[in-house]
Amino acid sequence: MSSFKDIKAKSDKYLFQNYGRIPLSFDHGQGCYLFDSDGKRYLDLVAGIAVNSIGYSHPDWVKAVQDQAARMAHVSNLYHVEQQADLAERIASISPEGIDRTLFVNSGAEANEAALKMAVKYTGRHKVMSALNGFHGRTSASLGATGQVKYQSGFEPLISDAYEYYEYGDPESVKRMITKDVAAVLVEPIQGEGGVITADAEFFRTVRDLCTDSGALMIVDEVQTGIGRTGEWFGIDNFGVVPDAITMAKALGGGVPIGALAAKEEYAMTLVPGTHGTTFGGSPLVCAAGCATLDIMERENLVQNSKDLGAKWRRKISSIGSDKIKDVRGYGLMIGVEMDSPETASNVQAVCRENGVLVNVAHGKTVRLIPPLIIDEGQTDVFTDMLADIIR
Ligand SMILES: Cc1ncc(COP(=O)(O)O)c(C=O)c1O
Known part of the structure; x- marks a missing residue:
């Protein structure tokens, strides 16, 4: 794979500039993880915007x-x-x-x-x-x-x-x-x-x-x-x-x-x-x-995993109990964590990214969690703990 710098230079030159892209580019994915051109691993809680429900590269x-x-x-x-x-x-x-x-x-x-x-x-x-x-x-x-x-x-x-x-x-x-x-x-x-x-x-x-x-x-x-x-x-x-x-x-x-x-x-x-x-x-x-x-x-019972783990995850995020978190809502593994301001939301997104977790912000101040449905509790805890740390 080319370096990120080269990929970006070519994109800037030849592509329509209709997307506000994050400065990252990936080489491959496996399960709930994406790997960038330097081999850095990211836990992906965006899943290609709710596309990659079975994770990346499922062998079947x-x-x-x-x-x-x-x-x-x-x-x-x-x-x-x-x-x-x-x-x-x-x-x-x-x-x-x-x-x-x-x-x-x-x-x-x-x-x-x-x-x-x-x-x-x-x-x-x-x-x-x-x-x-x-x-x-x-x-x-x-x-x-x-x-x-x-x-x-x-x-x-x-x-x-x-x-x-x-x-x-x-x-x-x-x-x-x-x-x-x-x-x-x-x-x-x-x-x-x-x-x-x-x-x-x-x-x-x-x-x-x-x-x-x-x-x-x-x-x-x-x-x-x-x-x-x-x-x-x-x-x-x-x-x-x-x-x-x-x-x-x-x-x-x-x-x-x-x-x-x-x-x-x-x-x-x-x-x-x-x-x-x-x-x-x-x-x-x-x-x-x-x-x-x-x-x-x-x-793999992924609909049930979405229901059960989603409910548990919402409870755990709610129990962080910070006034920076205004609301935790959703069904299954479609979760919105509404922050107190767009700045907090984009800060959460940026710090998560630095620490190898991808989340997305929807409509200004809501951190949206739409991970692969194969995700497990340990992986959801990685985000919950990181969020608690960031807002502390
Ligand atoms: C609810 C809903 N409808 C329609 C669309 C458009 O889908 P597409 O981008 O595949 O055209 C989206 C995309 O995010 C969506 O969330």
């Missing part, structure tokens, strides 16, 4: 990807793709009741695009309701649904007046706004990019009822919360609510780019041949990776 995943690459990586949706059907069957088996059909795309934003197209086509309506402070992606429709000025600013002509924003967690806000023009209400089970913001079951139940009454589709964006992250297969399962469709991506492929829209039969069948598609969506390679990922998650 590597073998599945290698075998599939050797046989056939891509073939196109002109034909039937066995691995796609296999993964769709697996998704149906873990999804909320009745969500039995899947369309494969390549990212979370694309999954949301597909979901919104499906809702508009099915209902014949044109409005989409989504939450303030939410995040649904950077393509035009998903950006339109992302109720945050900081992401939309400078792109306003792309965003039509089809989008309306309710207060996340406030059932009354949704009630006030929903009309017979609304095709879909889009909602995250936990707002991830928004700072690990949670809402209660009553909110999700009300959204469900309002959608049923008004004829709008309830679409749950599980791009970050899905595939075991919150201690259930899907974040919405924590609230006992069955939506009409869910979108997922990130962790589904164990590291390869994949996205999916899963929906109830009635809605899925709206997208007849010619209405939607993508060249790469659901290639044999990514679907084989997806099946291997779900196999590993089941075999």
Whole structure:
């Protein structure tokens, strides 16, 4: 591997400068650890932003990807793709009741695009309701649904007046706004990019009822919360609510780019041949990776680990008992530690990094913990002890 200096120089010269990157570059990963170009080891509590749930370089995943690459990586949706059907069957088996059909795309934003197209086509309506402070992606429709000025600013002509924003967690806000023009209400089970913001079951139940009454589709964006992250297969399962469709991506492929829209039969069948598609969506390679990922998650009980260890970790962090920690929240291994200021949060991030632990700050002052779901208690304690030291 080249030196960090050389990698940075080349990146600065040839890449778009659209990311505010941390001055680090990695050579490889193993389990919950990443190794930089000098061989320094980092405990990774970011997991590629909730992607690497089975950790890095899991041997069974590597073998599945290698075998599939050797046989056939891509073939196109002109034909039937066995691995796609296999993964769709697996998704149906873990999804909320009745969500039995899947369309494969390549990212979370694309999954949301597909979901919104499906809702508009099915209902014949044109409005989409989504939450303030939410995040649904950077393509035009998903950006339109992302109720945050900081992401939309400078792109306003792309965003039509089809989008309306309710207060996340406030059932009354949704009630006030929903009309017979609304095709879909889009909602995250936990707002991830928004700072690990949670809402209660009553909110999700009300959204469900309002959608049923008004004829709008309830679409749950599980791009970050899905595939075991919150201690259930899907974040919405924590609230006992069955939506009409869910979108997922990130962790589904164990590291390869994949996205999916899963929906109830009635809605899925709206997208007849010619209405939607993508060249790469659901290639044999990514679907084989997806099946291997779900196999590993089941075999290693990672959803349960997420639930149990997540709850324990939140308790341990809360028990540090410092006025610099304002809140500890989340479900499973999707945890937000809200600090007293953005400065404290970025200081925690920087000192952790110096000491070989990677964490991420979401929405200013919340330290977000979204580690591989294979993480063990000893590894979570490394962060807890470090946090206690830093704020002392
Ligand atoms: C809830 C949610 N939806 C959508 C997206 C967009 O996914 P992608 O970056 O794969 O387009 C993200 C990405 O962070 C997300 O957290």
